[in-house]
Amino acid sequence: MQETNLFDRRSTRDLSRDIRLSILRTHRTAGGGHLGSSLSIVEIMAVLFHRHIRPIQPEEKTWSGDRFVLSKGHAALALYCTLESTGQISAPQLATFGKNGSALEPHPNENLLPQVHVSTGSLGQGISAAVGLALGMRLRQTGGRTFVLIGDGEANEGQVWEAARSATMLGLSNLVVILDDNQMQQDGPTPDIMRMADLPASWSAMGWAVAECNGHACNAIETALDVLLATKGSMPKLLHARTVKGCGVDFLENRTESHYPPALSEEELALVQYRLQRF
Amino acid sequence: MNHSYRDLLLAIGEVNGLVVVLDAGLGTSMQTEGFARAFPDRYFNLGIAEQNAVSVAAGLARQGFIPLVHTFSNFLSRRAHDQIALSVAWPGCHVKLVAGSCGLFDGRNGPSHTAIDDLSGICALPGMAVLEPGDMAQTESLLSWAVNTPGPCYLRLRRHGAPQNLLPEREHIPGTTLVHASNAPQCTLVACGSMLETVMRAAELLQDYGCALDLIHISRIRPLDAAPILHSIARSGRLFTIENHVSSGGASDLIAQAIGPVGVPHFRLALPDEFLPAGAPEWLLGYCRLDAACIAERIAAILSGDSYVSIYNSLPGRSETQPTR
Numbered sequence: 001m002q003e004t005n006l007f008d009r010r011s012t013r014d015l016s017r018d019i020r021l022s023i024l025r026t027h028r029t030a031g032g033g034h035l036g037s038s039l040s041i042v043e044i045m046a047v048l049f050h051r052h053i054r055p056i057q058p059e060e061k062t063w064s065g066d067r068f069v070l071s072k073g074h075a076a077l078a079l080y081c082t083l084e085s086t087g088q089i090s091a092p093q094l095a096t097f098g099k100n101g102s103a104l105e106p107h108p109n110e111n112l113l114p115q116v117h118v119s120t121g122s123l124g125q126g127i128s129a130a131v132g133l134a135l136g137m138r139l140r141q142t143g144g145r146t147f148v149l150i151g152d153g154e155a156n157e158g159q160v161w162e163a164a165r166s167a168t169m170l171g172l173s174n175l176v177v178i179l180d181d182n183q184m185q186q187d188g189p190t191p192d193i194m195r196m197a198d199l200p201a202s203w204s205a206m207g208w209a210v211a212e213c214n215g216h217a218c219n220a221i222e223t224a225l226d227v228l229l230a231t232k233g234s235m236p237k238l239l240h241a242r243t244v245k246g247c248g249v250d251f252l253e254n255r256t257e258s259h260y261p262p263a264l265s266e267e268e269l270a271l272v273q274y275r276l277q278r279f
Numbered sequence: 280m281n282h283s284y285r286d287l288l289l290a291i292g293e294v295n296g297l298v299v300v301l302d303a304g305l306g307t308s309m310q311t312e313g314f315a316r317a318f319p320d321r322y323f324n325l326g327i328a329e330q331n332a333v334s335v336a337a338g339l340a341r342q343g344f345i346p347l348v349h350t351f352s353n354f355l356s357r358r359a360h361d362q363i364a365l366s367v368a369w370p371g372c373h374v375k376l377v378a379g380s381c382g383l384f385d386g387r388n389g390p391s392h393t394a395i396d397d398l399s400g401i402c403a404l405p406g407m408a409v410l411e412p413g414d415m416a417q418t419e420s421l422l423s424w425a426v427n428t429p430g431p432c433y434l435r436l437r438r439h440g441a442p443q444n445l446l447p448e449r450e451h452i453p454g455t456t457l458v459h460a461s462n463a464p465q466c467t468l469v470a471c472g473s474m475l476e477t478v479m480r481a482a483e484l485l486q487d488y489g490c491a492l493d494l495i496h497i498s499r500i501r502p503l504d505a506a507p508i509l510h511s512i513a514r515s516g517r518l519f520t521i522e523n524h525v526s527s528g529g530a531s532d533l534i535a536q537a538i539g540p541v542g543v544p545h546f547r548l549a550l551p552d553e554f555l556p557a558g559a560p561e562w563l564l565g566y567c568r569l570d571a572a573c574i575a576e577r578i579a580a581i582l583s584g585d586s587y588v589s590i591y592n593s594l595p596g597r598s599e600t601q602p603t604r
Contacts, residue, residue: 063342110370118341122365128331129366132338132346139299139320140342159362162331170323 007050008086012218015085016046017276020248022081022094024272028263030098033106036246036258038078040182040215041149044241045082047221048147048178055088055115066144067133069118071126072151072180073107079116080104088115124157126150127177131167134175134236145174145229153185156194168207171234176225177208179238180215182245188256200240208238215241248276281443282415284379284436285310287422288347292318295426299344301325303332308438309349309379329354333362333376340372345426351385352378352394352435360400367431368404374432375425381411381437381473382523382550383567389557394435395550399528401433402501409501410453411435411472411530416444417498421453435472440560442476446496453499455507461491464515465582469495469508471522471530477564478521480571485578500530505537512543519578521548521569546581548574 008015020042027033053066070079077097084094089104096102103112107121118133120126130148137144154160167175181199183190190196204210209231213224221241228237245259246252249272252261264272292298292314300314304327315322325332329350336346348355355363355378367374378397379385386393402409408430412418418436425432446458458470459482470478475496482494493511497503512518518538520531526549535545550567564570568577 067341118338119365119370122361124330125334125362125366128334128362129338129341131331132335133341134338135323135335136339136342136344139344142342146338159328159330159334162326162328163334166325166328166331166335169326 012043012046012050012222015050016043016218019046019078019081019085020276021273022084023077024249024264024269026077026081026094026097028269029095031263032260033077033098034074034259035077035249035261036184036252036255037072037075037151037182038081039247039249039252039258040243040245041075041078041180042247043216043218043221044149044178044180044243045078046085047218047225049082049086051222052225053147055086063136063140064142064144067117067130067146069126069130069133069146069148070108070120071130071148072123072154073120073126075149075151076104076106076108079108083115089113123151123154124159124163127160128163128166130175130177131163131170131172134167134172135170137174138172145176147176147178149178149180151185152179152181152183152190152196152199155179155196155199156185156190164203164206164208167236172236173231173234175236176228177236177238179203179240180243181240182243184245184254184256184258186256186259200238203238203240207235209233209235210238210240212240212242215243216247248272250275282419283310284418284438285313287419289313289317291422291426292321295345296321297343297345298426299323299339299346301332301336301346301348303327303329303348303350303354305350305379308351309377311349329359330362333359333374334366336374337366337370337372340374345373345375347375347377347426349377349379351380351392352397353380353392356394356397356401363401363431363433364404368407371406371430373429376431376433378433378435379438381435383555383563383569384437384473384523384560385439386555386558386560386563387439390554393555395525395555396528397435398500398524398530402528402533404431406430407501408432408499409435410499412441412498413470413472413475413496414442414445417446417453421498424453437473441473445475445479454497455504456496456498457493457507457511458496459492459494460511461493464491464493464511466490466517466519466578467493467495467508467511467515468578469497469518469520469534471497471500471520471524473523474521474569477569477571478574481521481574481578484571484575488579490579490582497530500533503530503533503537505534508534509538509541512538512541516543517582518543518545519548520545521574523550523569525550525552546578548577
């Protein structure tokens with residue numbers, strides 16, 4: 001189904017390490033940004049963009065192919081670094097992140113960056129737009145799939161649940177939601193702020209096909225996604241990924257301060273790089 | 280031939296296979312059932328969840344469809360404003376928001392269901408076209424224009440008792456229409472959207488008592504074509520705008536911005552600065568001092584100055600200016 005030669009065949013583990021370092025360097029250049037949320041989804045993004053979502057070629061009809069929606073738009077830095085790893089944006093363009101007037105805004109803006117399929121930033125809206133995309137693909141019979149990444153903090157938004165219910169009602173088997181469940185949000189641990197019921201059970205109860213995995217183990221993500229995508233029937237699909245906010249930077253992991261920390265110093269960056277390359 | 284929104288929607292669905300209708304649980308009120316029956320593959324009732332419906336429409340538009348999202352203006356503009364702004368207006372999606380509640384004309388159910396303020400937020404959104412027809416014949420051309428014109432659009436419709444056909448000649452492009460012109464007008468009346476019928480009657484009263492005027496109707500509030508208004512006020516020197524919305528942020532404000540540099544006195548006849556009581560349209564028009572007699576009186580009072588009393592007393596229907604129940 002997929003043309004494998006379009007993807008980087010290095011291991012997604014190696015690709016993830018590169019993307020993580022790219023995020024840290026870009027964050028340092030920019031002098032700030034939503035770092036913790038970006039580090040939380042690195043492995044998910046590497047698997048999605050190097051194994052599943054083919055870049056849309058400029059000559060293709062606009063509605064063919066797969067689509068990706070970063071519903072938790074504040075993790076845009078991870079999206080940009082992943083797109084740079086697939087060659088869809090250049091290194092000099094990536095370096096403009098955080099600069100005034102850059103096309104790489106802190107939240108993805110499709111008007112400025114065509115590689116962004118849906119502009120996001122206001123939580124809860126991306127998943128609904130993904131429902132519309134998946135429905136449109138089905139009406140057009142394009143065979144395309146819509147992948148959408150949401151966060152557990154984002155799941156506080158009522159719109160997420162409106163979208164989830166509508167997806168099962170519409171029978172959107174071509175919709176794949178990846179839930180980045182790092183148990184954190186801007187103000188602290190999600191369970192301390194707005195505790196969500198057992199998320200996989202909730203989605204399962206709404207009629208979704210649910211798979212779970214460690215969101216930082218690339219093999220586990222790949223296997224779970226393969227199983228999910230092979231699921232027959234009309235159910236939309238949820239991959240529940242257990243993740244760590246700030247993953248890869250030990251002094252930021254699971255810490256509230258990881259949400260929008262200042263740039264790492266050269267020494268900190270060197271230390272993180274050393275540790276990442278050893279594992 | 281009499282039109283209903285039900286028939287107009289069905290007709291546009293037959294002409295254009297890309298039109299998709301979304302409901303947010305108010306399909307029977309929004310008259311979408313004919314379309315639903317005729318085109319079940321292009322009809323989706325997404326339940327009482329406006330925010331999702333608006334963002335889903337934005338996704339459908341990206342697949343080349345033309346989604347028409349239906350619910351009442353009050354719910355659409357208040358509950359789903361962020362979705363209208365960011366899912367639809369920001370990317371400029373080809374989404375049509377069919378807002379089925381038109382100020383006091385659909386005020387039977389009280390403040391929760393009465394859209395007195397929807398235009399203020401919607402008109403402030405970059406790239407948003409805002410349409411409000413004066414009658415059903417115009418609704419037909421506006422719906423067609425909306426579906427065939429790329430970009431986001433808000434269509435504010437009167438659900439109950441809209442007049443059929445008020446104007447002899449129909450302009451198929453929504454905009455600003457000179458309905459009546461005088462040789463030496465004392466004032467320019469601009470009827471905004473649904474106020475056309477009432478303002479036409481008020482204009483007749485004023486003319487019966489010797490007032491020469493120009494009457495202009497706007498069916499497209501944004502982007503506004505101000506040229507006919509500017510042309511008229513250059514001759515009349517006085518502008519009255521009559522609208523079915525609070526004075527702040529509606530059509531009067533957009534007109535005021537357009538005519539600002541001209542410096543002509545501009546009087547706004549709009550909904551009062553309050554949440555309206557529940558009531559039938561005729562009663563609410565009186566309550567808001569916006570029925571034909573009240574409009575004529577208010578305009579006469581301003582125009583006549585010293586001779587105000589004589590015109591005021593000679594106007595028929597003075598007793599209608601107070602609510603009767």
